[in-house]
Amino acid sequence: xxxxxxxxxxxxxxxxxxxxxxxxxxxxxxxxxxxxxxxxxxxxxxxxxxxxxxxxxxxxxxxxxxxxxxxxxxxxxxxxxxxxxxxxxxxxxxxxxxxxxxxxxxxxxxxxxxxxxxxxxxxxxxxxxxxxxxxxxxxxxxxxxxxxxxxxxxxxxxxxxxxxxxxxxxxxxxxxxxxxxxxxxx
Amino acid sequence: xxxxxxxxxxxxxxxxxxxxxxxxxxxxxxxxxxxxxxxxxxxxxxxxxxxxxxxxxxxxxxxxxxxxxxxxxxxxxxxxxxxxxxxxxxxxxxxxxxxxxxxxxxxxxxxxxxxxxxxxxxxxxxxxxxxxxxxxxxxxxxxxxxxxxxxxxxxxxxxxxxxxxxxxxxxxxxxxxxxxxxxxxxxxxxxxxxxxxxxxxxxxxxxxxxxxxxxxxxxxxxxxxxxxxxxxxxxxxxxxxxxxxxxxxxxxxxxxxxxxxxxxxxxxxxxxxxxxxxxxxxxxxxxxxxxxxxxxxxxxxxxxxxxxxxxxxxxxxxxxxxxxxxxxxxxxxxxxxxxxxxxxxxxxxxxxxxxxxxxxxxxxxxxxxxxxxxxxxxxxxxxxxxxxxxxxxxxxxxxxxxxxxxxxxxxxxxxxxxxxxxxxxxxxxxxxxxxxxxxxxxxxxxxxxxxxxxxxxxxxxxxxxxxxxxxxxxxxxxxxxxxxxxxxxx
Numbered sequence: 001x002x003x004x005x006x007x008x009x010x011x012x013x014x015x016x017x018x019x020x021x022x023x024x025x026x027x028x029x030x031x032x033x034x035x036x037x038x039x040x041x042x043x044x045x046x047x048x049x050x051x052x053x054x055x056x057x058x059x060x061x062x063x064x065x066x067x068x069x070x071x072x073x074x075x076x077x078x079x080x081x082x083x084x085x086x087x088x089x090x091x092x093x094x095x096x097x098x099x100x101x102x103x104x105x106x107x108x109x110x111x112x113x114x115x116x117x118x119x120x121x122x123x124x125x126x127x128x129x130x131x132x133x134x135x136x137x138x139x140x141x142x143x144x145x146x147x148x149x150x151x152x153x154x155x156x157x158x159x160x161x162x163x164x165x166x167x168x169x170x171x172x173x174x175x176x177x178x179x180x181x182x183x184x185x186x
Numbered sequence: 187x188x189x190x191x192x193x194x195x196x197x198x199x200x201x202x203x204x205x206x207x208x209x210x211x212x213x214x215x216x217x218x219x220x221x222x223x224x225x226x227x228x229x230x231x232x233x234x235x236x237x238x239x240x241x242x243x244x245x246x247x248x249x250x251x252x253x254x255x256x257x258x259x260x261x262x263x264x265x266x267x268x269x270x271x272x273x274x275x276x277x278x279x280x281x282x283x284x285x286x287x288x289x290x291x292x293x294x295x296x297x298x299x300x301x302x303x304x305x306x307x308x309x310x311x312x313x314x315x316x317x318x319x320x321x322x323x324x325x326x327x328x329x330x331x332x333x334x335x336x337x338x339x340x341x342x343x344x345x346x347x348x349x350x351x352x353x354x355x356x357x358x359x360x361x362x363x364x365x366x367x368x369x370x371x372x373x374x375x376x377x378x379x380x381x382x383x384x385x386x387x388x389x390x391x392x393x394x395x396x397x398x399x400x401x402x403x404x405x406x407x408x409x410x411x412x413x414x415x416x417x418x419x420x421x422x423x424x425x426x427x428x429x430x431x432x433x434x435x436x437x438x439x440x441x442x443x444x445x446x447x448x449x450x451x452x453x454x455x456x457x458x459x460x461x462x463x464x465x466x467x468x469x470x471x472x473x474x475x476x477x478x479x480x481x482x483x484x485x486x487x488x489x490x491x492x493x494x495x496x497x498x499x500x501x502x503x504x505x506x507x508x509x510x511x512x513x514x515x516x517x518x519x520x521x522x523x524x525x526x527x528x529x530x531x532x533x534x535x536x537x538x539x540x541x542x543x544x545x546x547x548x549x550x551x552x553x554x555x556x557x558x559x560x561x562x563x564x565x566x567x568x569x570x571x572x573x574x575x576x577x578x579x580x581x582x583x584x585x586x587x588x589x590x591x592x593x594x595x596x597x598x599x600x601x602x603x604x605x606x607x608x609x610x611x612x613x614x615x616x617x618x619x620x621x622x623x624x625x626x627x628x629x630x631x632x633x634x635x636x637x638x639x640x641x642x643x644x645x646x647x648x649x650x651x652x653x654x655x656x657x658x659x660x661x662x663x664x665x666x667x668x669x670x671x672x673x674x675x676x
Contacts, residue, residue: 015254022244026237040236041524045533048240048247055244055252074658081376081640082555082598099228123221142226144233147200163196166203170218171194177214 017061022051025069028150029076031140035154036080046079073153098124098139122176134169137162353608353618356630356651356673360403364654364668365391376640377654377668378417383425383646386443389654389670390416390430395441397428400645400652400672407445418463422470425646427491429464429473438464438473440491449491456487456497465512474500474516476509484508486519501540510535511559514604517541518563518579523548537566537579547582555598561606565621569600574611576621586624590617599641603648610651612639618651618675631671650674 026047033043053075054060063071127135133155140151148166149159193202193212203219223230245254364377380388386397386406395409395416414434421428427448428441438461440449453459462476467488477487477497484507487497503509503521510520517540525532535557536548549557549568556569565585568575576586590611599612608627609619616631616639633639633655641654650673657667 015252018252018254022237022241026240027233030233030237030240040232044236044240044243047237048243051240051244052247078638081638098225119221120225123218123225138222139226139229141203142222143229145230160196163199167194167196167199170199170215171192173222174194174214174218177217 018051018055021054021068025072026051027144028146028153029072031144031146031150032076032154033080035136035140037083042083046076046083049079050076098127123173126173126176130169130172134165137165138169141166351649351676353620353627353675355628356616356618356675358631359401359650359672359674361669361671362398362403364389364396364670365393376638376656377670378419379641379643379652379654379670380419380421380428381643381645381650381652382421382428382443383423384443386421386425387643387652387670387672388419388421388428388430390419391668395419395428395430395439395445397443397445398670400650403670403672407443409439409441409445409447411439411447411450413439420464420466422466423468424470427466427470429466431461431464438475438489440473449495451489451495451497455495456489458487458497462509463511465516467516474512476503478508507536510557513559513563514561514602515563518546518559520557520559520566535568537563539563546579547577549577549582556600558600558602558609560602561604565606567600567602567609567611569598569611574600574609574619576609586621588617588619588624588626599639601642601644603644604646605648608648610642610644612642612653614639616642616651616653616673628675631673648675 029050030043030047033046034040037043037046050072054072060068060071127138130138136155137151140146140154141148146154147159148162151157151162151166152159155162193215195202198206202215205219241254378390381400382388382397385400387400388395388397393414395413397406397408398404399406413430413432416430416432416434416439419428419430426443428443430439430441431437432439436453438449438451438456439447442448453461456477458477458479460478462478465474466472467474471492472488472490474486474488476484477499478484483505484503486500486503486509488500489495489497504523506524507521510522512519519538519540521536521538523534523536525534532550534548534550535554537546537559538544539546547566549566551568551570554568554570558567559579560566564579566577566579568577569590572590574588574590575584577584599610601610602608603610607621609621611617611619612631614633614635614637615629617626618628619625620627631639631653636658638656638658639653640656643652645651652670652672655669655671657669
């Protein structure tokens with residue numbers, strides 16, 4: 001993964017160390033929990049608990065990076081399962097991440113707004129028709145800003161499988177614009 | 187048609203999405219990626235705010251001695267994407283990008299303010315209509331003397347004879363492979379178990395609901411209807427009906443003890459978005475459950491299976507509260523509560539007396555890995571980081587504390603015996619605590635670091651336990667290997 005090369009964790013003070021750890025792992029761990037719980041508040045609580053566990057574990061800074069990552073994922077999955085066992089289940093969040101921009105700026109012409117509405121509608125419609133897993137990969141990539149390897153950790157798939165799926169999905173969605181361009185040329 | 191010069195290759199897809207490797211000619215790919223960034227920007231910003239909030243709470247937490255800086259370092263590339271979008275918006279570059287989402291932010295902000303205002307206004311809503319609740323109370327419950335122990339009529343099985351024997355060991359009776367279980371739509375990985383008064387153990391898995399004999403783990407029945415992603419099985423007190431929730435189609439199923447469907451009620455029929463633990467009335471005719479509506483307000487609802495199956499609201503919970511569980515006699519509720527007005531936000535676990543509509547006690551210690559009310563609600567067992575503590579719910583006084591150092595990262599499970607004399611707790615080993623004697627009574631069922639004990643359920647006569655065990659592969663829960671063990675206690 002992209003983070004493996006740097007040695008910041010070994011070099012920095014405690015505060016910087018934990019900030020770096022948070023920067024590296026919190027987005028993916030949060031996405032993972034939110035994916036399973038569909039509750040932002042609960043996901044925040046659990047990520048907080050995970051990192052408080054890190055702070056309380058005096059041995060943690062001595063772990064190798066690979067072990068740190070494995071430890072974080074194990075405890076996150078554990079706490080998520082633990083939470084699910086005794087909480088209300090909510091319907092899974094699907095497309096709330098894809099929101100149509102509002103057009104408050106008077107500088108946008110009605111024609112332009114109309115075109116963008118149409119473009120948004122086409123893209124949203126195409127995304128809706130994708131299988132659930134492909135939608136989730138898009139949400140994690142664009143809504144959570146995760147790399148393919150991180151998405152793989154969230155979905156328990158390999159990074160290469162995620163990259164292949166993401167590529168296929170984007171090729172499929174790109175055909176919307178391709179068709180539009182060809183239509184414009186007619 | 188022109189051959190498309192395709193820059194979308196899986197080897198470089200992450201780089202391309204971050205704005206690299208695209209030629210000026212590949213406008214369609216650029217436009218798609220930029221639009222996906224733009225349309226998900228609001229959601230992405232909300233996620234960034236979540237991460238900021240978590241960090242802020244961590245900084246303010248008193249539970250550690252590390253001096254954390256006020257701000258965590260956001261990944262520069264994530265910020266770069268947002269900055270890039272903003273720049274393009276400001277410059278109205280090539281594709282006529284949209285202006286900043288000022289209205290969207292205002293709308294969100296207004297709704298947030300409104301939500302918080304409403305939450306504050308109804309901070310302590312009186313619990314309604316508890317008279318109805320009495321139909322859910324089991325008749326034989328009673329609490330012994332000073333609250334140091336609880337003797338009940340068997341947690342919903344008053345026909346059972348009181349067990350007087352003392353538990354000192356657990357011996358495996360049989361085991362079975364429960365099949366696959368994966369986490370989708372919020373259903374947990376692990377199978378969940380329920381032990382009936384007629385000696386059947388109901389097991390919910392990813393693709394089915396099955397029951398087995400508690401004597402020899404032989405198959406008793408498989409649900410005749412297709413049920414996917416079931417959870418929360420619970421037998422009626424007479425052992426003739428099994429209720430469970432289906433996360434696949436968001437519904438409650440009720441089966442008879444041959445696996446045939448008696449009722450199938452969708453969440454929309456019941457007027458709910460989410461359903462928590464199910465609970466049977468003593469006459470085995472009604473089901474009570476915690477419900478969450480569209481505004482995330484939680485309530486307790488009941489369904490009368492002998493009438494139209496419609497849900498009736500029994501009580502509304504205080505704002506920002508959720509039901510963890512009820513005592514087996516239905517008199518006491520265990521709630522999680524968040525004080526949204528406190529800075530930093532505070533969370534606690536509260537015990538409420540349902541009849542008097544009053545909070546009895548609250549518990550703020552952290553972490554609380556799990557908690558359970560005794561069958562009559564007089565005691566609460568809290569599984570903390572390194573100990574199991576027993577408190578009287580009436581006044582929150584500590585009655586007993588058991589050391590419970592756990593190795594590994596197992597899922598904490600804690601359950602009271604139906605007779606109220608024992609607590610079973612499991613992480614990587616099953617421990618049975620004698621509440622009256624205030625000592626550990628039995629330890630058995632140790633698993634290694636690649637297994638978690640995830641569910642425990644008592645036999646209705648307190649003579650046995652069933653547990654489910656999840657295996658891990660490379661520290662990741664396996665979806666295919668879930669074992670159920672049945673233990674005889676003597």
